Amino acid sequence: MTLRSYNIAITRGPEDAAEFVSVVEREGGRAIPLPTIRLVGRGDDISAGYVRECRAYGPDYTILMSSKAVKLLMEDARSRGTYDAVRLAVANTVVVAVGPKTAAALEEHGIRVNAMPESVYSSVGVGEVMSRMDRAQNRVLVPRSGASTPFLRELLEKEGFDVREVHLYDVEPHPGGPIWEEFATMLGVGDIHGLVFTSASSVRAFFDIMGRTSESPVDMDGVAVISIGPFTSEELERFGVSHHISEVHTVAGSLDALRGDLG
Numbered sequence: 157m158t159l160r161s162y163n164i165a166i167t168r169g170p171e172d173a174a175e176f177v178s179v180v181e182r183e184g185g186r187a188i189p190l191p192t193i194r195l196v197g198r199g200d201d202i203s204a205g206y207v208r209e210c211r212a213y214g215p216d217y218t219i220l221m222s223s224k225a226v227k228l229l230m231e232d233a234r235s236r237g238t239y240d241a242v243r244l245a246v247a248n249t250v251v252v253a254v255g256p257k258t259a260a261a262l263e264e265h266g267i268r269v270n271a272m273p274e275s276v277y278s279s280v281g282v283g284e285v286m287s288r289m290d291r292a293q294n295r296v297l298v299p300r301s302g303a304s305t306p307f308l309r310e311l312l313e314k315e316g317f318d319v320r321e322v323h324l325y326d327v328e329p330h331p332g333g334p335i336w337e338e339f340a341t342m343l344g345v346g347d348i349h350g351l352v353f354t355s356a357s358s359v360r361a362f363f364d365i366m367g368r369t370s371e372s373p374v375d376m377d378g379v380a381v382i383s384i385g386p387f388t389s390e391e392l393e394r395f396g397v398s399h400h401i402s403e404v405h406t407v408a409g410s411l412d413a414l415r416g417d418l419g
Contacts, residue, residue: 157419160184164350164414165339166407167192167358169330172224176352176407188339188348192358192365195228195325198302202324203233203242206299209322210245215297217289217317218249219282221308223261225299228325230265243267249297250289254282255406277405278385279308283315291316303327303357305387329361332369340370343379350380350418352410353399359391380417382410 162185166176169191180187233242250270253259255277259269273281294317302323309319342348366374381399383389389401402409
C-alpha cells in the first residue's frame, strides 16, 4: 500500500525529516515534521573541552551515536577556531558511526568512518560491531547527550572495553509553536493517521509540548503509532501509548511498519 491521503507526523523538525517528508509526499500523503527537541551545549566551549578530553584519555575508538552530536561539535569547533584540532582528534581513532546519517555527517567533515552496523542502527548494533574489535586497544570515547542511557557503556564494559562518555549537550523540549497548534487540532478531530517517534527523549518532549499546547488530554486512539527502536518503545510504554516497533530502526523501516498498520 501507499500513504496516499494519510496525514503522517514524525518527532523531528523539517531539517532532520527531509527523507521522511520526501517519501510521504511522493506517495501522496501529507508529512508533518514536528520539531520536538533542541540541543543545548554543555558549557561555553564544548569543542575545546572535547579536544582536552581526547588528549588526556588517548582513545583508540570514537563512537558517534547521532548526526546531531557531530553537527553540534563541528559547528562549535568552527566558531571557536578548534575545527582542525577536533577533526584530528576524531580521525586519529577508529571511528564507529551508529548509522548512515551519522556516517554522512562525519564524512562531510573529511572524517573516514571505519565501521558501522549493517542494519541495526542503535546501541545494540554498535555493540555487535565492537564485539569484533581488538581488545588490545580498548579505550573508547563516546561523545553524546547527557540524557543518554547507560546501556551502551555497560554493554561495552562487559565486552572488556574501557569506556569514557563525554556529554556534549543536553536535550530540552522544543518551545512549540504554530505547527504544534495545528497538529493538536488535527489530532483532536481524528485527522492524524500515523505518528513516528524517533527517540526516547522525543517521547518525553512530545508530551511536554502537548501539555503546553492543548488543554485536552492526548488521545491517540485510532492513530498508528510507530517506535523507531526499543528504547523509544520503553518510553512509550511508560506513557501508556499503544504502538508497534519498527523491525529496522530507520525512518524507512518505520514507514514500512506504518504501511503495515494502516493497511
